[in-house]
Amino acid sequence: xxxxxxxxxxxxxxxxxxxxxxxxxxxxxxxxxxxxxxxxxxxxxxxxxxxxxxxxxxxxxxxxxxxxxxxxxxxxxxxxxxxxxxxxxxxxxxxxxxxxxxxxxxxxxxxxxxxxxxxxxxxxxxxxx
Numbered sequence: 001x002x003x004x005x006x007x008x009x010x011x012x013x014x015x016x017x018x019x020x021x022x023x024x025x026x027x028x029x030x031x032x033x034x035x036x037x038x039x040x041x042x043x044x045x046x047x048x049x050x051x052x053x054x055x056x057x058x059x060x061x062x063x064x065x066x067x068x069x070x071x072x073x074x075x076x077x078x079x080x081x082x083x084x085x086x087x088x089x090x091x092x093x094x095x096x097x098x099x100x101x102x103x104x105x106x107x108x109x110x111x112x113x114x115x116x117x118x119x120x121x122x123x124x125x126x127x128x129x
Contacts, residue, residue, distance in 0.1 A: 032072040032097070040102050040125035051102075051125055066091075078113060079104075093120065100127035 033055050042049035052059040058068040058081055066081035076094040083089045092113040093106025107113065107120040114120035 032070055032077065035097055036070075036102070039128040041128050043101075043124040043126050046123050046125075050128075076117070079106075081106075100129075101125070102127070 036053045037055065038053065040051040040053065042051075049061050052062075053068065056068055058066045060066065064086035065084050066087075067084055069080045071078045076096060078092070078094050080093075081091050090109030091106045092109060093104055094114055094117065095105070096103045096117070102125040103117065104123045104125070105114045105117045105120045111120075
C-alpha cells in the first residue's frame, strides 16, 4: 500500500510540476566596430574623400583625426566624433551600414543630432576592398 502511494505521489508530482520557463536564446548582435573598421571611400556627395575607422578612432581624408563613439543599440544607430588632431570640432550623427555602404548623417555639435536621414549633412561611403 505504501509502495502504491509512493508511486501515485511521484506520478502526480511530476504530472503537476510546472513547465520549464521559456528562455529564448540570446540574440547574437553584430559587432558594429568590427563591421565598420577599415577604409571607406566617399561616393556622394564627397567623391574621393576617405574615412578610416578603427576602434574608437576616425581619420577623415588622412589628416583630421577624431575620437569616435558608437551607440549601435539606438534606433537609428548613433555616433559622436570629437576632433583630436587637425580640428577641435565635434559632430553628432546617425549612421546605417548596409553591406559595403556606410551612410552618415550629422550636424555640428551645437545643432543637435539629426532625427532621421536627410535631416542633416548626408554622406555615403563605399568600403574599399
